[in-house]
Amino acid sequence: MTKQPPTPPESPGPAFRHGFTRHWPGYFEAVVGKGPRETAVRALDAFAREGIPAEGQEPPLAVDLGCGEGRDTAEMLKRGWRVVAIDGTESAFEFFARREGLLEHPNLETRLEPFETCSIPVCRFLNASYSLPFCRPEAFDALWKVIRSAIEPGGRFAGQFFGERDTWASIPDRSHHTRLRVEKLLLGLDVEYFKEDESDSVDAEGQDKHWHVFHVVARQPE
Template identity: 55%
Template sequence: MDFAARRDWPGYFRTMLGKPPRETLVRALEIPDRRPAGERLAVDLACGEGRDTLELLRRGWRVVALDGHPMAIELLTSRVPPDQAPLLTARVEPFEASAWPRCRLLNCSFALPFCEPREFPGLWRRIADSIEPGGLFAGQLFGDRDSWAGLPDRTHHRRGDLDGLFAGFLIEQLIEEERDDVTVEGEPKHWHVFHVVARKR
């Protein structure tokens, strides 16, 4: 079973270390914003080893980065250039107990399926409520035909569920990806993923 399938986050972080930012984040950052970067706050929820947070910091954003695993925060903070460190607040916080300020961008890459189903509605409410009008959500939701949808502690969605989740948003990008491929460890997996960038109304 793959790192992410069995929640072996240290193994996952070691494999991912040094990878570029996720495409959904890059797409969100291409969308023009009248605010100067220094006035923009991003929250990177379940930031992992920090690939997206590092890109946000590099572009001058202030970032609140949260993850449930201490190693994620250690790997992130150890790689932040000293001149960017004042822009970052990084904390170990699980989804269930996490709180963060109002933000211009809520980034959550490849992490929402790992929220337990009973916790997801509350987490999603906090995500949607925290994004300021005109701000963006960027990240992934996993589909109901994904190989991991059968695991008991995972949150997966049907295509139709997204209409409700993003009712208060304008969709900037919605790519539904479905393919047979492999995991980061090279194990066969059916991927069914929604890649979303959406603007809060």
């Protein structure tokens, strides 16, 4: 099914303002053309050092959970992975159509599903770049259990959690965690990369935004 790309807004503005309001077409417009997230690249590089994907073998499966406009999905496909790209907003896949050949890629499957009801297949790599904070808090624990059980032995998780000092922590429909809570969520995984970032930004309207983010790459033991 061919979809026409959405009409760009007159002024995309800072991406985080659109994230605050869940105005996803505006967010996708603000970040369109950017490269893959660092955590996704770190995980893919780690797999590459292990010889994955292996030449001449069936491509391993990656799930891009909250795939957005497709920056990480495109990188996975370029590196020889099969990808199930999941997002809860249809506009995400309209932006996929802007990337030449992405929607038609034979190793891509797209699914329009919200976090609260999404079905995650067993996979070698589960990527969740800046998406888990937008899972509703009452659904987060169940989603995390599904994520943990979906990752094969030797597979990896890459993504972000937002901390309790983030400006958006006061928004009722966002999932935020203390460092201790994040560490507990990762128990049983081999944590290969863990970085806690705090920084401040100012949007075009002069409103402050404090970021508190945990960046993670973790491996499922074999």
